[in-house]
Amino acid sequence: MKSDSPTRVGKGKVVTAVFLKDIQIELRSRVVTNQVLPFAGLVMVMFAFALDNDDVLQRVAGGLVWLATLFSLFIIVQRSFAIDTADGALDSLRVAGIDLSAVFFGKAIALATKLIALEIVLICSAVLLYRVDVSATGLVLLVTCVLCATSGLAFVGTLYGGLTAGAKGRETLLPLLLLPVVAPVLIAATRATEAAFGSGGAQTSEGWAWIGLLAVFAAVFGVGGSLAFGSLIDE
Amino acid sequence: MIVSFSDVVVVYDNFPALAGASFEVSSGEIVLLQGPNGAGKTTLLRACAGLLPIARGSANVLSCDLTSDRHSVRRKVGLLSHANGLFQDLTVEENMSFWSRLIGASNQDVKTAMHIMGLSDRLSTTRVANLSAGQKRRCALATLIVRRAQLWLLDEPHAGLDTQGRDELDKTLRAAREAGATVMFASHEIDRAQNLATRSLTVVGGLVTES
Amino acid sequence: MSQVLQRTSPTGTRTTKVIGALALLVMAWVVVSGLILTPQDVVQGESVRIMYVHVPSAWIAYLAFIFTAVASASWLISKKHSMGFDRFAGASAEVGVMFMAITLITGSLWGRLTWGEFWQWDPRLTTTAFLFVTYVGYLAVRRLEGSVEQRARRSAVVAMLAVLEIPLVHFSVVLWRSLHQGATVLNPNGDVKMDDLMLFTLFSGVVGFTLVFVWLVLHRQRTMLLVDIANRQGLDAAIAARQTESLVK
DSSP: OOOOOOOOOOHHHHHHHHHHHHHHHHHHHOHIIIIIHHHHHHHHHHHHHHHOOHHHHHHHHHHHHHHHHHHHHHHHHHHHHHHHHHTTHHHHHHHTTOOHHHHHHHHHHHHHHHHHHHHHHHHHHHHHHSOOOOOHHHHHHHHHHHHHHHHHHHHHHHHHHHHHTTOTTHHHHHHHHHHHHHHHHHHHHHHHHHHHHTGGGOOHHHHHHHHHHHHHHHHHHHHHHHHHHHHHHOO | OOEEEEEEEEEETTEEEEEEEEEEEOTTOEEEEEOOTTSSHHHHHHHHTTOSOOOEEEEEETTEETTTOSSTTTTTEEEEOSSOOOOTTSBHHHHHHHHHHHHTOOHHHHHHHHHHTTOOGGGGGSBGGGSOHHHHHHHHHHHHHHHOOSEEEEESTTTTOOHHHHHHHHHHHHHHHHTTOEEEEEOSOHHHHHHHOSEEEEEETTEEEEO | OHHHHHHHOOOOOHHHHHHHHHHHHHHHHHHHIIIIISOOBTTTBGGGGGHHHHHHHHHHHHHHHHHHHHHHHHHHHSTTOOHHHHHHHHHHHHHHHHHHHHHHHHHHHHHHHHTSSSOOOOHHHHHHHHHHHHHHHHHHHHTSOSOHHHHHHHHHHHHHHHHHHHHHHHHHHHHHHHHOOOSOOOOOOSOOOOOHHHHHHHHHHHHHHHHHHHHHHHHHHHHHHHHHHHHHHHHHHHHHHHHHHHHHO
16 A cells, blocks of 8 residues: 655644635635725714714724624624635545644634734724724733734634534524624723723723733633534534 | 445435445555436545545445544545535635645645646636636646545546546546555546446445446 | 334333422422412512522523533543433523523513613623523524534534633623623612521422423433434435335436
């Protein structure tokens, strides 16, 4: 029997390959930049119409940023897995015999990259549209908050995206499964962002308690996801 | 034995796609699977790749017991299914380099495979979305060649290819056999396929018979 | 084939019959005592009687959640991946969702009478609501198409993820409330000064609901077993039918 099959590839290389593939596809198709970003921006404008009050907008700016992020998360996750299932690539990944937890991390990092790009635009638009001020210390808190919250969202998004990939009614099932799970991220990231924005007289120091929660969330679902992802996408 | 199935039942949503299939394939064979649509050929190939749970019976592929472990066999087989497993927004070259990076194939192997399948030059920088169906098939075959699998599983590899492509494919499969690999493929191009195969099996109603 | 089904088709056994009869008895006593014998509360008045339903159903809801988690973990850990664990996990989740709905409904009715509003963003309430939604999602995952094994694996994993999720949800809501104590209405927090009969009725309610829970789960997992058996027998027939395709040819 012939035994010159290619040797097993290290996990890091698989993570990188999957990450680069997802980013490359985004750079080509521009779905996030040309469709999701305008959508999220529109949501921010619509909030302004609906609330129609500068003081209120300033107070709730943090929450609106993260709500718009959550809505976009569903779209991006679905799109990312639709690409993988369209021509049976997910099948090919399974039969490639690679460590599927590496696929999980690769996809999660790519998702996080897209989300961060989106959040930067959303936060900037909150500053412009809702007249929010951010101090220097607030900025440090804000950056930490974005990093921690996004990792958590990327992990759960990839995990449940993999579960619903290819399933009937995935468009509705994904939000049903994801929304309750990301509730802690919404609460914690919103409060931390409000602290950073100083909304309603909140102190920057109040925000750091929430960062801890976000970090725990990211760690829990990072570990949970790397363990569960493989068995969720397998038949 | 490379593949040995005994009374294997594979179920999709309560439908027994394989209904007690028994057969064996030994090393160095090129086995043709023939049979009508819906007979279970695709299921048989996917089951061999360790993608489907074995509901009943016993299945052994490349010394892996599929009833207890469907994962370790996957690294040793190469599967070409109906879908091509390609990313439409990436070029041929980018697709090739993605799949070859995942399995640790060398650049030289990638170049050779692309050359064999006639995907060098202009085609290599074309997006898969802009390829014709046959060209996509060639690209999928190239990703399979790079794998250097011990067991090649091909689901209608001839479909969609032009005469030249089919000749190249047959040559490639024979070369793989020379190098020690075993091949199982399903095809409706009976003349060409029987010419290529060393043995053929008939799949009907989820059962396998020697033909 | 139909013989086997007939032999196994009643989902009741002697044990479930005893449990069912006991459940009826205890529940009858809870109804009589809860509605008639026990006094009304000094502060809450008649509305205190909701407690005899609300507290036990909340208890059952959480019990069901723990039960599903344990059964799912057992399925994942056990070498044989016995489908019995999967059925118990599913049955318990279904019953749990029902009791959680009862908890939320009775809770908000009580809230309307006592606080004057149907909903308060209290950590316990909020967590229960999230648990309810999570469970509904779990049941949706159980209905996804795929093989029996795949269903069991998926739903077991999702149940374990819920175990990770719920403490995080609860903790975040607790933290949220403690830091942002907005305009809280002065409300009696539900602690009632209870006499012995009230305590005993409440205790009976917990016992009665637990019996109902056990009775329902036992029957439900039996019907699930019957579905599995029917599918397996259907599969035998389907295999035979499938094989004849080759004869026709």
